[in-house]
Amino acid sequence: MTTDVARAAEEVARPRTTVVRDTPGYRVFRVVNAVVLGVVCVVMLYPFATIVAQSFSAERHINAGEVNLVPRGFNVDTYQLVMADSMFWANYRNTVVYTVVATVIAMALTTTFAYAISKRHLKGRSFLIGAAVFTMFFNGGLIPNYVLISTLGFKNTLWAIVLPNAISVFNLLVMKSFFENMPEELEEAAAIDGLSTYGIFFRIVLPLSKAVLATMVLFYAVSFWNSWFAAFLYMDRSELFPVTVYLRNLLAAATSATSVGGGSTDNLTQVDSNIKAVAMVLTVLPIVALYPFIQKYFVSGVMLGAVKQ
Template sequence: MPAAPESERRRRRRTGAGSAGQTRGERAFAVVNYVVLLGVVAVTLYPFLNILAQSFSDESAIRAGRVNLLPVGFNTTTYQLVMQDSLFWTNYKNTVVYTVVATAIAMVLTTCYAYVLSKRHLRGRSLLIGIAVFTMFFNGGLIPNYVLISSLGLRNTLWAIVLPNAISVFNLLVMKAFFENLPAELEEAAQIDGLNTYSTLLRVVLPLSKAVIATMVLFYAVSFWNSWFQAFLYMDRSELFPVTVYLRNLIAGASTATSAGAGADVAQVAANIQSVTMVLTILPIVCVYPFIQRYFVSGVMLGSVKG
């Protein structure tokens, strides 16, 4: 390859272009970008590391505010107390079952509803969208909902948690926008090949919607995993509680015992039960998130920006 002309070499020296073809300004922007992003990561990660350190720290160090990023006076009393309780594992299993079933039902209903609303030629489409959006701002209220669930015989059952929150309108609108952005020619080609509406959805649309589906699964799973008020309201038997209600009751019990002047173990539990609770509830989501993270950004953007 012939050498670059002298004028081109001088231009590169003036602009600061390196061997990678970047100008001095581009390299400066990259450095600033990395520094800012590292700062954002540090600010985001610090609270979680602090909570993790507190969950393994001694009660006196927590009370004195000496816990930062590393545990002080390593202590696992609270973890041992929680994990030795068989009710904890029963409630943890309940949370897994509730989350899986509720997410599956929510995804089926949301996907079907969103696909229907994405068809501009559908009669009554505006009414269906209006009904969905109306529920974002108005609902029957706590007492009417409780009366309805009780009259349907759903108290102390899985369905009291699953059905009232089966469709999130926000998730519905994101999926609707995503389906509207898909090329209409794909479905027309499927119809020419003899596929009906259901086959088109299952064999053409859904395989192209992995990004938004993974994102919606994450949204629903996190919502149902962290939910506690529905179970607290509609369930009376402790063996049916999700783990969030178990830990909430544990926090309330430890706080009450501490105010009554209980022993050292109870004081230790009261000091870091909240941090232990956060770690135990967030751990499964943290483990699952890396596997669907690559779909997350693209799914939200494709479903929220109309072409």
């Protein structure tokens, strides 16, 4: 008898799990959603897969338009020619340095500026926002910018690439809106605990802003990685070029024997046929490798464990 009572008590005390069953309409939505997203993924990946296939294909198949997803006449002559050049690796190293330094500086300036103008009690806030927005529509122009960079002595230096584009106003406004939507109770509680403004920013605000910070890092990194015009304009020495300028010059002069350092006519024809595809693959590969490590922040919840308003 005692055992039956204890067993009954356990049954009553045991938490019951409630299973929510999907409605027929929701199941149809999930199927349709999966199909649509699958089609979108295929449409987006198809051109890139074709470019990769062309980069490994032989010249006759490329010119005949026979390359589609799968390489035809597997050939790596162009990859070998490009990657055997020491200047390619020097320019690739330059691109990595330029991108890392520029992204760090851009994030430091953007986060601090956005946090400052997100405070409605800041004196001169309207002027600062207006000055930033003004630069989205008006700038000095190509020649004044070139004269300014030359006068400052930035030609043939890292700063000619990093400083002129250190702050993207679009990214600044996005981050400003994000900071404005953060609960004020968090900062007030941190201030009561004795944190200064800088302490609140570095120990409270930034750790809770991983999603937007990761997004901005990716935006800035992609922008600086793909940038070539600033280096093309402000740098005269080939050893200082980023890899985008190297590939641009190789692409522009692919049909010239001097542009590839000599070689047979067949080799030059092969290079001319798929240099565009090779340049695209070599340029986009590092960003594609970086994206999976940042993508998780795009879908992660923001303000997890914080006070909700």
